[in-house]
Amino acid sequence: MQTQLIAALQRIVGDNNVLVGDATADYVTDWRQRTHGQALCVVRPGSTQQVAEVVQACAQAQVAIVPQGGNTGLVEGSIPQATGEQVVLSLRRMAAVRAIDPHNMTITVEAGVVLQNLQKTVDEAGFLFPLSLGAEGSCTIGGNLATNAGGTQVVRYGNARDLCLGLEVVTADGQVWEGLHGLRKDNTGYDLRNLFIGSEGTLGIITAATLRMFPQPAAQLTAWTAVASLEAANALLALAHTQLGAALTGFEVMNQQALQLVDKHYPHLRVPMWQQTPFCVLLEASDSESESHARAAFERLLEAAMEQELVVDAIIAENLKQAHDLWHIRESITLAQAAEGVNVKHDVSLPVSRIPAFVAQTDAALQALVPGIRLVNFGHLGDGNLHYNTQAPEGSDAAAFVAQFEDAVGEVVYQAVHQHGGSISAEHGIGALKRDKLPHYKSPVALELMQRIKQALDPQQLLNPHRVLRSRASGGEG
Known part of the structure; x- marks a missing residue:
């Protein structure tokens, strides 16, 4: 039966586009x-x-499919299981720009378009596509939508879901839903678009999308500040919302341990102020008027923050290169962690007001669990998304730390997240990595509704099985 299926797939896409054996290596290992x-x-x-x-x-062959974009996910949601019985469906060849509508301010692209290429295409058309994240040079728009990706500008523009107006989706039985309209208002029944976005390929396969474009800002400025506490960072965020309004496009927080790792492994980046305070904040503002107008607003904000003792020190980037260098520091935290050794990552979201209490409580609990544990906390404070990561104590074996403490550390983090009204996944998804955790932190009613939707849209359980939800056929919990 497997030989017959492979032959059938070769007839559909051509022999060169069906890979077997060693040729599949790049598609079967997760990014980490x-x-x-x-x-x-x-x-x-x-x-x-x-x-x-x-x-x-x-x-027809009752063989499961694992849809895959750039394979940059962090929750093991786009690689096959070890059984060798699943088909990986890679959408990388589908990378066409189908249409640009400047008057409607939309672009329609296929799912395999790399995010960075999409940004460039939109920029050349005189517009902005604001989705921006560390993997943008290799992740694809189909994967971004399947996981409802976030990134650094959610505080202004929202997640991937907020940037999408229409989808084209292949259903579990091979039908094509053509929903690529560019409408901002459409009240004709259930919102199918938002059902598929964030479903991680478990309900249908996104093949194309119509996305929103935005006017390019006249100016974009970046500032780096040192703050004494997360409470001060929260107060600075509130002040930035008040004074900058919609011009605030980015608000990132980084703790001293995160920046120390960047300084250690990438000293040429010259991390500013990291030794002065426990936290630094990176702010970005976009202005539709002029650079001078944007700079004046930024300076007023920082002056007020200094007067209120929210900020210990601050710099404003003088040019695009300086702004790029500051953002490069932020984006290098993950790479610095990897250079330091394997680690335990958590992508969580909380009400912004609860983040200081969550961090204080969880930091203390983990230090009690593993004395000397290094807490590498950073993320998109503007939208309540924190990357709460842990590193082995200085000088200890990183792999042994992960093997011994990963589950216990995760339990401490997730229990605290739940206690403070948060979510165990902010922008990375559930995949296989968090699937068995979900029933402990998700409403049983919500899980039952999700199972009913899965059963209705994929009754054979062939689309990315054992991801997000445990298959009922396996006897597992919701």
């Missing part, structure tokens, strides 16, 4: 190099019609 799967094959369709035919062939 922690988990290795095995695929029956990797199929690379070049059109929506080919995706539909591939799904139909797999459905």
Whole structure:
């Protein structure tokens, strides 16, 4: 049966676009190099019609499909299991820009378009596409939508869901839903678009999307500040909202341990102020008028923050290179952590007002659990998203730390997140990594509704099975 399916897939997409054996290596290991799967094959369709035919062939053979974009996910949601029985459906070949509508301020692209290429295309058309994240050079728009990606500008523009006006989706039985309209208002029934966004390929396969474009700002300024506490960072955020309004596009917080790792592994980046205070904040503002107008507003904000003793010290980037360098420091935290050794990552969200209490409580609990544990906390404070990561104590074996304490550390973090009214996944998704955690922190009613939707849209349980929800056929919990 497997040989027959592979032959059928070859007829659909061509022999060169069905990979087997060693040729699948780049598609079966997760980005963090922690988990290795095995695929029956990797199929690379070049059109929506080919995706539909591939799904139909797999459905007939009752073989599961794992949709995959750039394979940059962090929750093991886009790689096959180790059984070698699943088909990886890679959408990387589907990278066409189908249409740009400048009057409607929309662009329609296929799912395999790399985010950075999309940003460049929109920029060349005289507009802005604001989704921005560390993996933008390799992640694809289909994966961004499947996980409802966030990034650094959510505080102003929202998540990937907020940037999407329409989708084209191949359903579990190989039908094509053509919903690529560019409408901002459409009250004709259930919101199917938002159902598929964030579903991690478990309900349908996104093949194209119509996305919002925005006017390019006349000026964009970046500031770096040192703050004495998270309470001060929260107060600075509130002041920035009041004084800058919609011009505030980024508000990132980084703790001293995170910046110390960057300074250690990338000293040429010359991290400013990191030794002065426990936290630093990176702010970005976009202005529709002029650079002088933006700079005056930024200076007024920082002067007020100094007067209120919210900020210990601050600098405003004088040019684009300085702004880029400051953002490069922020984006290098993850790489510095990797250079320091394997670590335990958590992507959580909380009400902004609860973040200081959450961090204080969780820091203390983890120091009691593992004396000397290094807490590497940073993230998008503007939208309540914190990357609460932990590193082995200085001089200890990193791999042994992860093996011994990963589950216990996770339990401490997630219990505190739940206690403070937060979510165990802010922008990375659930995938396989957090699937078994979800029932402990999600309403049973919500889980039951999710199971009913999954059953209705994918009754054979063939689309990315064992991701997000445990399959009922396995006897597992919701």
